[in-house]
Amino acid sequence: MEYEAVIGLEVHVQLKTHSKMFCGCATAFGAEPNTLVCPVCLGYPGVLPVMNAEAVRKTILSGLMLGCEIARFSKWDRKNYFYPDMPKNYQISQYDLPLCKGGRVGKFGITRIHLEEDVAKSFHFAETSGVDFNRAGTPLMEIVSEPDMRSPEDAFAYLTALKEVLIGGGVSDCDMEKGQLRCDANVSVRPVGEKKFGEKVEIKNMNSISGVRRALAYEIQRQIAAVKRGETIVQETRRWDDDTSVTSVMRTKEHAHDYRYFPEPDLMPVEVSAAWLAEIRRAVPELPEAKRRRFVAHYGLPEYDAEVLVADASVAAYYEQAAAGSKNPKAISNWVMTELLAKFAENTIAPAQLAELVAAIDAGQISGKQGKEVFAEMFATGKNAAVIIQEKGLAQLSDAGALEGLVDQALAANPKSVADFKAGNAAAINFLKGQVIKLSKGKANPQLAGEILARKLQG
Ligand SMILES: [Zn+2]
Incomplete structure (x- = not known):
């Protein structure tokens, strides 16, 4: 019998705001532990949270970029559970009325996007443990997908595209190594043709997008092998270990939380006015998909070139500046892709200088082969093509x-x-x-x- 996987992803994204979700403490990665804290984010009794409007704005902006329906009315709820890195014993989150619903990432559906506060971070040493509250209260956006993915590659494509949109919109830097983007995956298997979902397993602790792909590939094979042996898959949470490349049980369903959500009494509901929504809508940047289409239509590039150039916003911006001053946008694309892309971070050649080099080749002043020599010299010295052609006596005889x-x-x-x-x-x-x-x-x-x-x- 053939089996297929059903995958849904829950992605947590730390928003790029100056201050935390419900207090004025700064958000900064890598600061001395417990230096960016106050009574609110330390969960002292009697303190009152104050909503960070910029975090709400960035969540709505994300929703607009992803084609979600924006709730004009939403509210905050307390998610109750005990955890050593959460002194209040509850997290302020959104339960039944999230800020955004629906939407898509490529061909995969989004269920909802809601906003909450991050918890502190525990560190375990040889004989002691420590808690750093700098992270506690950082605005955290959760994006829940529909169970639309069928393979590890689908999940990889979803996360890559999602990250591209969020970085492009300035919502988050999405650095997974810094924990700015964290992903949990729900995965089950079922016989091909079966409509009902199998029992789902949640996988945690994946630290890169390729790690998610590896973890899913392993877990899908594990589940299919178990089902073929006649075993029953049980609902549980498993931890991925990237070094040994296996998942292992963290907790089973008996330990599943009952969060006892109830409305947060210390915060007003969020009402989004038509004027504010319109203002945020005007800030929606051109999305990668639209940019790719524009590169094909406007510069006459093949789709492959558009995809490569648009994959990195700074490369795309560089290309546009160079192409703006050139009669040969395809040649500019070739130079960027073959000569510049691999060492783009060290690039010293200004867009206009590249356009000048392409023009010199197109005018027959130098050959394409000589152009590579000139390019290397430009890259090393920052000099203009004309200067190098002159110095090296490279000019072709075109008189x-x-x-x-x-x-x-x-x-x-x-x-x-x-x-x-x-x-x-x-x-x-x-x-x-x-x-x-x-x-x-x-x-x-x-x-x-x-x-x-x-x-x-x-x-
Ligand atoms: Zn604080």
Whole structure:
């Protein structure tokens, strides 16, 4: 029997705000432990939370970028549970009325997006443990997908595209190593053709998008093998270990939480006015998909080029600046993709300088091969193409008058080839062209030399 996987993802994203979700403490990664704290984020009794409008705005912006329906009315709820890194014993989250519903990432549906506060971070040392409350109260956006994915590759594509949109919108830096984007995966298997979902397993502790792909690949095979052996999959939470490449049980369903949600009494509901929503809508940037389409239509690029260039917003911006000053946007794309992309971080060549190099090649001033030499020198020195061409004496001979003289010499020295050409051997012109280039010590513009030769031979 053939089996298929059903995958849904829960993604937590730390929003890029200056201060925390419900207090004025700064959000910063890597600060000395417990230095960015106050009575509110330490959960002291009697304190009152104050909502961070920028976090709400960035969540709505995310919803708009992902095609969600934005709730004009939503509210806060307390999610109650005990955890050593959460001194209040509850987390302020959104339960039944999230800020955003619906939406898509590529062909995969989004169920909802809600906003909550992050918890503190525990550290375990040889004999002691410590808790750093700097992270407690950081605005955390949770994006829950529909169970639309069927393979680890689907999950990889979903996360890659989601990250691209969120970074593009300035919502988060989405650095998984810093915990700015964290992903839990729900996965089950079922016989192909079966409509009912199998018992789902939640996987935690994946630290990269490729780690998610590896964990899912392992877990899907584990479940299929178990089902084929006649075992029953039980609902449980499993931890991925990237070093040993296996998942292991963290907790089973008996330990599932009952969070006893109830409305947060210390915060007003969130009402989004039409004016504010319109203002946020105006801030929605061009999305990668739209940008790719525009690159194809406006610059006449193949889809492959558009995809490569748009994958990195700074590369796309560089390309646009260079292409704006060029008559040959496809050539600019070729140079960026083949010569620049791999070392883009160290690039010293300004977009206008690249456009100038392409123009020099297109004008026949230098050959494409010489262009690579000039490019390398530009990259190393930051000098303009014109300066390097001058310094290295690379300029091709494109002066028609000078070339005519050389053509005349070549014709006079090779009467047999001239006769061959006139007798109908068209290929004889190539030998003559070679002679012209030789006479010019390799500097003759081959195209122009060919044109002059053809004119003289036919005339
Ligand atoms: Zn605080």
